[in-house]
Amino acid sequence: MFEVIFLQFLNGLDKGAAYALIALGLTLVFGTLGVVNFAHGALFMLGAFCAVTVRMFLTMETVTVDPERLSPWGTPLEVREPLVQAWLGDFGAVLVNYSVPLSILITIPIMLLVGIALERGIIKHFYKRPHAEQILVTFGLAIVAQEVIKSIFGPNPIPQPMPTDLRGAADIGAFLGMQANVITYPLWRLIYFVFAGVVIGGVFAFLQFTTFGMVVRAGMADRETVGLLGINIDRRFTIMFGLAAVVAGMAGVMYTPLLPPNYHLGMDFLVLSFVVVVVGGMGSLPGAVAAGFLLGILQSFASMNQVKAIIPGIDQIIIYLVAVVILLVRPRGLMGRRGVMES
Amino acid sequence: MNNLMPRNDLFLLLGFTAVVLTMPIWLAPFGAGYPDLLQRFMIFGIFAVGFNILFGLTGYLSFGHAAFFGVGSYAAVWSFKLLTLDAIPAMIFAVLISGLFALLIGFLCLRRSGIYFSILTLAFAQMSYNLAYSVLTPITNGETGLQLTINDPRVLDAAMGQGFAGQPVPTLLGQQMSGYAGFYFCAGFLILSFFIAQRIAGSPFGMMLKAIKSNQTRMQFTGFNTRPYALSAFVISGMYAGLAGALLAVTDPLAGAERMQWTASGEVVLMTILGGVGTLVGPVIGAWIIKYFENILSALNDNILARFWSFLPDGVADVVVKVTSKFVGDGWHLTLGLVFVIIVIFLPGGIMEGVRRLAALFRRSGSSSAKPSARTQPAE
Numbered sequence: 001m002f003e004v005i006f007l008q009f010l011n012g013l014d015k016g017a018a019y020a021l022i023a024l025g026l027t028l029v030f031g032t033l034g035v036v037n038f039a040h041g042a043l044f045m046l047g048a049f050c051a052v053t054v055r056m057f058l059t060m061e062t063v064t065v066d067p068e069r070l071s072p073w074g075t076p077l078e079v080r081e082p083l084v085q086a087w088l089g090d091f092g093a094v095l096v097n098y099s100v101p102l103s104i105l106i107t108i109p110i111m112l113l114v115g116i117a118l119e120r121g122i123i124k125h126f127y128k129r130p131h132a133e134q135i136l137v138t139f140g141l142a143i144v145a146q147e148v149i150k151s152i153f154g155p156n157p158i159p160q161p162m163p164t165d166l167r168g169a170a171d172i173g174a175f176l177g178m179q180a181n182v183i184t185y186p187l188w189r190l191i192y193f194v195f196a197g198v199v200i201g202g203v204f205a206f207l208q209f210t211t212f213g214m215v216v217r218a219g220m221a222d223r224e225t226v227g228l229l230g231i232n233i234d235r236r237f238t239i240m241f242g243l244a245a246v247v248a249g250m251a252g253v254m255y256t257p258l259l260p261p262n263y264h265l266g267m268d269f270l271v272l273s274f275v276v277v278v279v280g281g282m283g284s285l286p287g288a289v290a291a292g293f294l295l296g297i298l299q300s301f302a303s304m305n306q307v308k309a310i311i312p313g314i315d316q317i318i319i320y321l322v323a324v325v326i327l328l329v330r331p332r333g334l335m336g337r338r339g340v341m342e343s
Numbered sequence: 344m345n346n347l348m349p350r351n352d353l354f355l356l357l358g359f360t361a362v363v364l365t366m367p368i369w370l371a372p373f374g375a376g377y378p379d380l381l382q383r384f385m386i387f388g389i390f391a392v393g394f395n396i397l398f399g400l401t402g403y404l405s406f407g408h409a410a411f412f413g414v415g416s417y418a419a420v421w422s423f424k425l426l427t428l429d430a431i432p433a434m435i436f437a438v439l440i441s442g443l444f445a446l447l448i449g450f451l452c453l454r455r456s457g458i459y460f461s462i463l464t465l466a467f468a469q470m471s472y473n474l475a476y477s478v479l480t481p482i483t484n485g486e487t488g489l490q491l492t493i494n495d496p497r498v499l500d501a502a503m504g505q506g507f508a509g510q511p512v513p514t515l516l517g518q519q520m521s522g523y524a525g526f527y528f529c530a531g532f533l534i535l536s537f538f539i540a541q542r543i544a545g546s547p548f549g550m551m552l553k554a555i556k557s558n559q560t561r562m563q564f565t566g567f568n569t570r571p572y573a574l575s576a577f578v579i580s581g582m583y584a585g586l587a588g589a590l591l592a593v594t595d596p597l598a599g600a601e602r603m604q605w606t607a608s609g610e611v612v613l614m615t616i617l618g619g620v621g622t623l624v625g626p627v628i629g630a631w632i633i634k635y636f637e638n639i640l641s642a643l644n645d646n647i648l649a650r651f652w653s654f655l656p657d658g659v660a661d662v663v664v665k666v667t668s669k670f671v672g673d674g675w676h677l678t679l680g681l682v683f684v685i686i687v688i689f690l691p692g693g694i695m696e697g698v699r700r701l702a703a704l705f706r707r708s709g710s711s712s713a714k715p716s717a718r719t720q721p722a723e
Contacts, residue, residue, distance in 0.1 A: 147680055
């Protein structure tokens with residue numbers, strides 16, 4: 001029984017990690033700019049499609065028709081020659097194999113630019129407007145983003161293979177000194193979890209230990225005073241928006257091998273991640289991370305057959321149920337600060 | 344405000360009635376004069392009018408209204424299956440059930456306001472949607488959708504000794520509801536809904552709702568308990584959604600869970616914003632425009648575009664066709680999203696605010712003092 005529970009706990013971690021990463025970005029935006037960003041799921045989706053694009057470029061190939069030879073169907077054989085391998089040899093093959101982790105390098109500058117452009121171009125004008133209008137404009141932006149992606153990449157999910165070396169499963173049970181082959185866990189999910197931990201740790205360290213982070217935290221606490229001290233807090237907040245976009249994008253890239261991305265990936269995750277943010281407490285970064293993992297693990301437990309036998313359908317609604325209960329009982333969320341969006 | 348000027352109200356209502364009833368005539372040149380689309384105009388008009396009672400008057404932004412729409416549909420279809428194929432009992436049943444459902448959800452959600460209210464309604468709607476697809480399959484028939492079959496019990500019909508041959512369809516007093524009969528049935532309900540919404544907006548109760556929107560705290564300090572007012576608005580709005588859902592079930596008795604998805608809730612938000620929040624006519628116009636363009640734009644394809652742009656030189660025409668084809672057909676949601684973003688940024692009051700600004704512009708230029716203000720009368 002212990003093994004089963006432990007395994008479900010592990011299963012919850014990777015989904016929880018994705019929730020935590022998206023919720024972290026949402027909270028960064030809300031905590032700094034005070035904007036409720038319904039387009040954040042779209043940023044996650046854009047990140048995932050950065051990975052798709054990179055792989056498309058890496059696997060470009062020339063197709064030449066060889067009239068001498070025939071394919072099994074009797075038509076002239078098409079000879080496909082992958083360009084990257086042709087140019088770079090074995091190194092090219094390695095590049096293609098590791099396309100998903102590699103795309104992170106390209107995703108970071110792209111998402112930073114997208115984030116900053118979004119903030120400067122549109123969201124900047126909505127600071128003084130009511131939250132309802134912020135929700136509406138970002139909701140509209142999310143629709144636009146998803147439709148642009150749909151018109152470029154089509155409506156179907158595009159599977160992204162993970163690197164061949166990382167396809168196996170890790171025997172965590174044996175690692176922890178238990179019986180071998182009882183608790184095994186797909187390696188990529190483990191990597192996703194570790195990756196999320198590194199990103200989250202990095203964001204917290206950035207805010208905690210750098211001068212830039214200190215100024216941003218001061219701005220979150222009292223924007224006006226920081227401005228009066230002669231610091232250009234707006235520019236720093238813009239960069240924080242870019243950072244939130246980067247976090248969402250990276251989370252999307254690394255998630256592609258687990259879930260083939262399609263254009264409504266962002267909308268699917270958006271609702272859940274908003275629930276996560278609210279459960280954690282609006283504006284609380286540790287709350288967002290904790291709630292992300294908590295809900296991921298809860299969802300994994302709720303989808304156990306033993307649990308479903310007791311309460312049918314619980315796996316479908318557990319997250320929303322938790323959110324409703326938390327909101328009604330403790331409107332501040334798990335770790336929300338007093339007075340932030342309270343009513 | 345409005346009850347001081349009942350004449351204006353009456354003109355607005357009469358004008359609206361005339362516009363709605365003559366729709367098959369004046370929409371024919373625009374390629375929309377067929378009953379199926381017109382019914383949708385009416386149904387989503389009712390949905391938007393109802394949504395506006397909540398969002399436009401009290402300022403509570405619900406992202407879960409499609410749940411009531413779906414519940415209304417299911418309730419209507421069940422009434423067809425269990426009681427009778429007549430439409431009227433189904434409508435009553437659907438409105439009651441969705442009202443009760445809204446009472447339950449509203450009671451919980453209205454304990455919070457602002458973004459928390461939006462998230463709560465969203466959570467409840469997603470719960471209903473997920474349950475409709477999974478555990479509640481005996482009630483909702485899951486992905487297949489709930490539909491009428493010959494073997495349904497139909498207690499009342501059986502008691503009246505009515506038998507049916509072939510596929511059962513909803514009727515009204517024995518008349519089939521297909522084609523223009525269905526349209527006029529829906530149109531009647533839209534006009535009735537509009538009239539009720541108008542009375543609500545002009546009544547003391549409506550003033551209370553507007554007071555909640557402009558400053559809830561101050562209202563509480565004055566000694567009013569705002570919760571019952573907001574809850575009434577929520578329930579009324581939910582009943583409107585249920586009515587619209589039931590009408591959709593009358594015209595097309597196949598209820599599916601996708602009607603409850605949160606993107607469907609988002610659609611009614613789009614309609615209301617596009618037309619003009621807080622105005623009476625705005626949401627209806629928003630619903631009509633979205634449904635019209637959904638129908639027209641999504642039917643366009645490259646060939647039609649090529650013919651349309653054929654006056655351009657060949658090379659240019661190819662490029663233009665390629666670009667415009669991204670915005671029509673399957674891509675029409677892109678157009679919708681762009682228009683919506685532009686509206687929210689530049690014209691937060693929607694089309695009605697645009698009309699009002701234009702009217703003000705004309706009046707200032709002094710050419711007409713008799714510009715009828717009936718259509719641009721704001722509800723606030």
